[in-house]
Amino acid sequence: MRALITAFAIILLGLAAVLGVGLLRLPAAVGSSVTATPLAVDADAAAARLAAAVRIATVSPSADAANDAAFAALAALLRSQYPRVHATLGVETVGAHGLLYRWAGRDASLPPVLMLAHQDVVPVDGASRWQHAPFSGDIADGYIWGRGTLDDKGSLIAQLEAVEALLAQGYVPRRTLYFAFGHDEESGGDDGAGRIAALLKDRGIRARFAVDEGGAITRGVVAGVSAPVASIMVAEKGYVSFELRTHERGGHSSMPPAVTAIGRLARAVARLEAQPMPAHLTPATATMLETLAPRLPFVQRLAIANRWLFEPLLLRQFARQPVTDALIRTTTAPTVFRAGVKDNVLPGEALAIVNFRLLPGDTIADVERHIVGTIADPAVDVRAQQKFANEASPASDGHGPGFALLRDSIAAVYPDAVTVPGLVVGATDLRHYAEVVDERCNFLPGRLDARDLERIHGTDERIAVSEFAGMVRFYADLLRRASAS
Numbered sequence: 001m002r003a004l005i006t007a008f009a010i011i012l013l014g015l016a017a018v019l020g021v022g023l024l025r026l027p028a029a030v031g032s033s034v035t036a037t038p039l040a041v042d043a044d045a046a047a048a049r050l051a052a053a054v055r056i057a058t059v060s061p062s063a064d065a066a067n068d069a070a071f072a073a074l075a076a077l078l079r080s081q082y083p084r085v086h087a088t089l090g091v092e093t094v095g096a097h098g099l100l101y102r103w104a105g106r107d108a109s110l111p112p113v114l115m116l117a118h119q120d121v122v123p124v125d126g127a128s129r130w131q132h133a134p135f136s137g138d139i140a141d142g143y144i145w146g147r148g149t150l151d152d153k154g155s156l157i158a159q160l161e162a163v164e165a166l167l168a169q170g171y172v173p174r175r176t177l178y179f180a181f182g183h184d185e186e187s188g189g190d191d192g193a194g195r196i197a198a199l200l201k202d203r204g205i206r207a208r209f210a211v212d213e214g215g216a217i218t219r220g221v222v223a224g225v226s227a228p229v230a231s232i233m234v235a236e237k238g239y240v241s242f243e244l245r246t247h248e249r250g251g252h253s254s255m256p257p258a259v260t261a262i263g264r265l266a267r268a269v270a271r272l273e274a275q276p277m278p279a280h281l282t283p284a285t286a287t288m289l290e291t292l293a294p295r296l297p298f299v300q301r302l303a304i305a306n307r308w309l310f311e312p313l314l315l316r317q318f319a320r321q322p323v324t325d326a327l328i329r330t331t332t333a334p335t336v337f338r339a340g341v342k343d344n345v346l347p348g349e350a351l352a353i354v355n356f357r358l359l360p361g362d363t364i365a366d367v368e369r370h371i372v373g374t375i376a377d378p379a380v381d382v383r384a385q386q387k388f389a390n391e392a393s394p395a396s397d398g399h400g401p402g403f404a405l406l407r408d409s410i411a412a413v414y415p416d417a418v419t420v421p422g423l424v425v426g427a428t429d430l431r432h433y434a435e436v437v438d439e440r441c442n443f444l445p446g447r448l449d450a451r452d453l454e455r456i457h458g459t460d461e462r463i464a465v466s467e468f469a470g471m472v473r474f475y476a477d478l479l480r481r482a483s484a485s
């Protein structure tokens with residue numbers, strides 16, 4: 001999920017600029033005091049169980065026998081480490097190694113809640129640069145070290161730790177809880193999340209909300225806001241690429257026509273670039289600004305409080321940088337331009353591909369209308385590529401029941417954090433569940449600084465033992481709230 005979480009950091013960084021705050025402070029050291037302790041967690045024992053999971057190299061993709069053995073070993077480890085979970089919850093294997101757990105609630109009439117995490121990790125490049133070997137699972141200097149500690153075995157193990165602890169207390173959920181752990185998120189998620197989502201759909205199961213990795217808790221990233229900011233991503237951009245083609249008479253370059261295939265296509269692409277899709281604040285971004293406003297200096301507070309008047313100004317500020325421009329519009333990115341083979345031959349055809357990331361509220365059909373209208377040239381052939389095309393998620397505003405429950409759990413475990421909704425510009429397994437989930441929440445309940453974000457898919461991935469215990473407490477609190485309400 002590197003694309004996701006890095007984009008998240010960049011967006012917060014970009015926001016500081018949008019909000020007109022001059023100096024970005026460097027992220028402070030992550031705080032260590034957790035005043036509310038809803039669940040007593042044996043942090044060292046939990047850390048040892050995460051370390052054991054990290055030692056199993058479940059590298060994505062899972063195409064060879066060695067990897068099959070690794071995923072089987074991880075499933076066996078989970079069985080031995082979480083006996084209560086496996087005695088009480090139903091578990092089935094979906095696809096090659098996907099795991100779907102079901103914790104039956106007392107009231108079968110209530111729609112369930114779906115918790116997600118993924119078992120696979122990205123490969124390691126340059127293992128010698130790690131302070132502790134990437135699959136050592138070493139516990140040293142207060143950290144659990146290794147690939148997957150942050151992305152995403154930390155979430156997976158923390159969720160099972162929470163269920164095991166709740167079972168030990170004799171807890172019985174009122175609402176049914178599902179836990180879906182895919183095995184190929186880092187290579188698209190089709191066999192894991194894709195098949196699990198299809199299975200839920202077949203069974204007529206629709207979740208009230210779902211929680212997956214994504215936004216996290218950062219501190220000192222938005223200048224002017226001293227409190228840690230917990231960002232729950234409630235909407236996701238869509239994806240589509242369009243092929244533009246021009247056909248003109250080819251021939252010798254000594255007697256060219258007035259308009260060539262290349263010239264016509266270049267003009268079309270230039271027009272698209274000059275006239276991007278219209279900008280607007282999505283409900284999630286508007287709510288984020290409103291939530292942060294009371295903590296910002298007067299001028300920014302004034303602009304956000306009077307959005308009816310200052311929205312054009314805010315949008316102009318957002319548009320100044322690519323990272324924040326991506327939050328307010330469907331972006332236009334020409335990525336391929338192909339024509340011609342020889343300097344003295346006119347090509348008969350030219351091809352360009354333009355990639356669009358759809359803002360919630362814009363559809364693929366809207367983009368096609370925009371392209372055709374902007375190019376204003378019927379001689380340019382416009383066609384959407386079907387591969388990977390994906391409409392944006394509904395424009396959630398962060399006022400759903402899932403968001404509220406997560407915010408309450410964040411307040412219980414991290415009382416000083418301010419919770420805001422956000423927009424995912426990358427992709428997680430959660431996108432596979434669009435048809436079986438009412439509300440989506442991407443949130444990883446850990447406090448991360450800028451260096452931690454670099455460690456994801458990078459070198460020296462690790463999580464503090466105390467931070468991991470906080471994740472367990474968060475999930476236990478959330479599962480209780482989610483299953484009782």
Ligand SMILES: [Zn+2]
Pocket residue numbers: 001002118151152185213
């Ligand atoms: Zn991930």
